[in-house]
Amino acid sequence: MPAISSFDWKKGTWAADQTALNPRKTAAKICIAGDWAPIRLFKDIMETRPESVYGDLLAILRAADLSIVNLESPLSDRGEPVFKSGAVFKGERHHINALTSVPFDVVTLANNHVFDYGLDAFEDTMDVLKHNNIQWTGAGMSIKEAATPLVINVNDIKIAIINFSEGEDLTSAGEKPGVMGWDLSRVEDAIKMLRSKVDFIIVVSHCGIEYIPFPPPYVARAFKQMVRAGADIVIGHHPHVPQGIQFYKNTPIIYSLGNFVFYQPTDLYYRKLGYLVNLGLNKGNLVSLELVPYQIHDLGLSCLKGAGLQAFRNKFKEISMPLNDDKKLDAAWNGFLKYYDVNGFFNEISMIMEKIKTEPQKGAAMFRNRLTTMQHYHLWKDFLNRIVEGKLESSPDWAQRLIKEWLTLKTQDNRILG
Numbered sequence: 184m185p186a187i188s189s190f191d192w193k194k195g196t197w198a199a200d201q202t203a204l205n206p207r208k209t210a211a212k213i214c215i216a217g218d219w220a221p222i223r224l225f226k227d228i229m230e231t232r233p234e235s236v237y238g239d240l241l242a243i244l245r246a247a248d249l250s251i252v253n254l255e256s257p258l259s260d261r262g263e264p265v266f267k268s269g270a271v272f273k274g275e276r277h278h279i280n281a282l283t284s285v286p287f288d289v290v291t292l293a294n295n296h297v298f299d300y301g302l303d304a305f306e307d308t309m310d311v312l313k314h315n316n317i318q319w320t321g322a323g324m325s326i327k328e329a330a331t332p333l334v335i336n337v338n339d340i341k342i343a344i345i346n347f348s349e350g351e352d353l354t355s356a357g358e359k360p361g362v363m364g365w366d367l368s369r370v371e372d373a374i375k376m377l378r379s380k381v382d383f384i385i386v387v388s389h390c391g392i393e394y395i396p397f398p399p400p401y402v403a404r405a406f407k408q409m410v411r412a413g414a415d416i417v418i419g420h421h422p423h424v425p426q427g428i429q430f431y432k433n434t435p436i437i438y439s440l441g442n443f444v445f446y447q448p449t450d451l452y453y454r455k456l457g458y459l460v461n462l463g464l465n466k467g468n469l470v471s472l473e474l475v476p477y478q479i480h481d482l483g484l485s486c487l488k489g490a491g492l493q494a495f496r497n498k499f500k501e502i503s504m505p506l507n508d509d510k511k512l513d514a515a516w517n518g519f520l521k522y523y524d525v526n527g528f529f530n531e532i533s534m535i536m537e538k539i540k541t542e543p544q545k546g547a548a549m550f551r552n553r554l555t556t557m558q559h560y561h562l563w564k565d566f567l568n569r570i571v572e573g574k575l576e577s578s579p580d581w582a583q584r585l586i587k588e589w590l591t592l593k594t595q596d597n598r599i600l601g
Contacts, residue, residue, distance in 0.1 A: 190428070192500045195458075195474040197435070209463035209470060211337040214247035215387070216459050217420040217440030220256040220296065221274035221281060224481055225446040229274075233281035236444055236483040243459065243475055243486075244285050249337045251344065252282070253389065253420055254290035254297065254319070255445065259307035262300030266544040267352040268552035271299040276311045281444070283315050289333060289344060293321030293362040294389040294421070295351035302360055321346030321387075322362040329356035329363040332373055334381060340464055341381040345373055345414075348389035348421075351556045352548065365390070365557050367405055374412040382467045386414040389421045391439065392558050394454065396502045396589040397515040397582075398426055398438040401561045403506070410434045415469060418460060424453040424589055425495075427503030428474075435472055438506070442479055452592045455479045456487075456495065474499075502585060518582025520566050521575060522590070528566060 190197040221229040228236045237244060244250055256272035258279055264271040282290070290312065298305055305322070312319055320333035333344045347363040347370050355364025363370075370386070377384055386409045391402045398406075398419070406417045410431050417436045419426070426439035441457030449455075455478055463471035476487040476495045487495050505511035535553070539546030553559040569575040 190430070190472075192496055195476070195496055195499070197472040208465070210466060211248045211340045211342075211464045212246065213249045213251070213337070213342070213385075213462040213464065214244055214459055215385070215418055215440070215462070216244070216250070216252040216287075217443040217457055218255045218294075218423070218445040219252045219282075219290075219443050220254075220272050220445050221258075221278040222256065222272050223446040223448060225444060225483070226274070226278075228483065229278055229281035229444070233284040236281065237285065238477075238483045238485040240459065240475070240477055240484050240486060241285065243461070244287075247461070249289065249335065249342065250285060250287045251289045251291065251385075251387070252287045252443065253294060253387070254282075254292060254308075255294050256296050257298070257300050257304035257308045258311050259300060259304035261307065262304030265299060265301055265352075266548045267299070268549040269295070269351075272296045273300045273304060276307060279311045279315050279317075282317060287317060289335070290317055290319045291321045291344070291346040291387050291389070292319050293329070293346040293348035293364075293387075295348065295354065297322055297362065298354045298360075305360065320344055321348070322360075323356060324360045326356040326358075326361075326363075329361060330366075330369055330373065332377060334377070337464075340383060340466055342464075343377045343381040343384045344387065345370060345377075345384065346387045346389075349557045352552050353555060365405075367408060371408060371412040374409060374414055378413040383415045383464055383469070384413060386417045388417065388419050390419060390558065391422050391426075392519070392562060393422050394424050394451075394590055395422065395519050396424065396426060396453075396585050397505065397512065397519070398422075399558070399561055399565075400509075400512055400516055401557060402438065403429075403436075403509075403512055406436045406438070407431050410436065416462070416472075423447065425456050425458060425476075425499065425502075427499060427506050429503065429506035435469075436506075444484065446479065446481075450594050451590075452594045452596065453589050455594055458495075505582075514579050515582045515585070516565070517569065517574075517578035518586045520562075520569050521578045521583060522586045523562070523566060524575070525570070528563075 323329040350364025422439040425441040459475040461473040
């Protein structure tokens with residue numbers, strides 16, 4: 184498989200050779216999308232005219248032989264919200280029509296919202312998926328079920344999908360139902376077990392720090408571990424903003440797809456962007472990879488075009504280049520730690536302590552999650568280490584600039600939108 188120099192940053196495409204992009208030479212086309220939930224402004228649209236929410240992405244999704252999306256809410260008409268650290272989401276059973284209207288073939292469930300309304304709502308979700316012939320992986324009634332990869336045959340190519348997450352709010356499966364959590368050894372063993380039995384292995388993970396342009400080093404290490412085990416591509420979501428691409432041992436690692444059909448009421452530019460991943464496969468080989476950037480509006484999604492598309496590609500290249508150098512990735516992480524700073528840490532602690540006073544169960548869930556989930560553990564550990572070592576100020580200007588841009592840039596900034 185070619186190295187990163189084969190990626191065409193202007194077009195957002197990669198190929199083993201120029202003829203590989205010819206559809207006649209591609210046996211199977213796979214489309215992978217990020218976070219999907221029938222919430223907020225999109226809820227009514229997905230009820231009344233579900234096809235319209237996808238805009239001009241619908242034709243791209245329908246052209247795939249296999250389409251995969253992250254279902255980030257239960258689909259149920261019952262259940263009560265659980266006490267957890269963040270927001271809780273739930274669609275109704277009829278929102279399945281917004282999945283079947285594409286139709287999506289597979290949903291990944293290892294995320295931090297699929298158990299937001301408890302076990303009954305999760306069971307309803309599995310039931311409505313089953314009755315609509317949508318397959319799933321990444322969660323279940325036991326750790327065995329949650330950890331079981333999905334193996335699917337697409338045009339005589341045997342594809343395995345392995346899905347895991349950080350298991351936020353203690354939702355990892357074990358003796359109880361849950362999601363496939365941060366058990367890297369188990370995921371690695373699954374990849375190795377499948378390597379000789381399937382043609383192509385896709386690993387999808389829901390993890391990382393929200394809203395920043397770079398993955399934390401612990402995520403990069405985990406994704407590389409999956410490649411060394413034998414994954415053919417590793418794809419991440421959860422940060423709700425686009426992050427870059429890396430070719431490690433000539434294998435693509437895509438750290439965050441950004442939001443998909445997941446509406447956030449904000450005018451922050453990067454939370455309104457995402458991209459699909461289109462893969463072209465032949466027997467046992469990845470022959471093409473294309474990124475399809477889009478923008479999220481109040482009425483749905485639309486492909487980026489013109490100056491907006493070129494601006495995205497330029498920024499995507501800028502956030503991708505540091506990923507190939509561990510020192511630069513550490514520098515990027517340190518840029519976020521500097522942005523977070525003592526005030527950010529103090530404000531977060533103060534907010535949680537106040538919440539414990541006013542809403543004890545909610546506050547306790549928030550504090551518990553900070554102590555038990557990898558993203559919060561690494562943020563606090565690395566931040567406090569930088570203070571102890573006197574190194575909090577030591578991060579390069581480029582890292583601080585990009586961190587600030589991803590966290591503060593508004594959609595009305597014409598320099599970016601063109």
